């Protein structure tokens with residue numbers, strides 16, 4: 001949640017209002033705290049998924065997908081059933097053989113970690129297999145109080161760009177160092193500068209003190225190696241390992257915690273009996289890094305919408321160009337242009353309602369469409385288009401091929 005919610009800009013620029021204005025998503029009483037994503041909203045979702053997948057493929061991750069619904073025993077093992085049950089959705093499904101409700105309780109996963117260990121444990125792992133980076137774009141459910149739900153910022157169903165990295169203690173520094181680079185690179189695309197916080201061993205810590213010391217030093221070294229300034233939060237780590245929290249500031253000056261690089265020295269390794277075989281053929285316990293870059297896609301999209309006040313960069317814009325025929329007479333030419341734009345991979349729409357051109361231009365502005373293309377007699381006979389960029393007062397006359405080439409370049413560069 002934003003640290004300073006009292007700022008008046010927030011209400012004027014609420015992501016729920018922008019979502020409606022841009023036709024991205026809606027909320028309905030039948031599913032409190034869960035967004036219904038419209039076609040245009042899904043485009044933002046897909047672009048963000050694409051970006052992170054490209055990065056993770058290069059970084060040697062394996063993408064997995066684990067069940068949304070599993071038997072409660074998974075969470076009994078992880079401790080969620082004991083400590084987190086009120087925040088979970090669970091039920092007893094109908095047992096067809098018994099003709100009544102089953103005694104086997106199922107739960108919707110509130111996090112991906114426990115199930116990721118089943119993939120790790122599905123075969124014997126050697127020290128050579130580590131680090132094993134299992135990423136998952138996982139859909140999670142948490143039974144948040146209806147009073148605290150807040151659009152995309154706090155939802156009952158959300159999607160995480162999660163990963164669990166299984167590794168040896170001597171691999172922590174290198175792995176965390178690449179994670180810091182990854183986070184910095186991805187945030188820079190949105191104009192966010194990360195701020196790092198290192199949290200160390202709390203009073204009530206579990207695990208070996210030596211492991212803690214080694215882990216903390218590795219995190220520190222990784223930050224130093226990348227010349228990243230950080231603040232120390234002493235004794236603020238989780239009971240199972242130290243962590244690096246990563247915050248950003250948005251265009252309204254609000255701080256948001258997005259990513260966390262959480263080291264897990266004991267919890268998953270012990271609860272789920274994780275092991276690998278070392279060089280000497282001995283069984284060893286790996287460590288685990290829990291990490292996310294965006295955190296929740298839903299929340300991240302909410303932050304982006306407010307940060308950009310709805311005017312998303314071209315590559316993220318659901319509609320990248322609107323084609324406006326001057327009148328009905330030019331609908332066919334507008335249709336041809338639309339076809340060419342779409343063939344070139346540019347998301348375009350024709351706005352050919354009976355409204356005046358002025359009104360249609362204003363409508364495109366309200367929808368924050370980056371490029372508005374007007375076509376009439378002059379353009380059709382000359383074989384060019386008249387284009388105006390969002391926020392600019394100038395119109396340019398260009399050949400369609402040239403416009404397409406420029407737009408593709410801008411999309412490719414992910415320019416802000």
Ligand SMILES: [Zn+2]
Nearest residue numbers: 112113290291
């Ligand atoms: Zn996790």
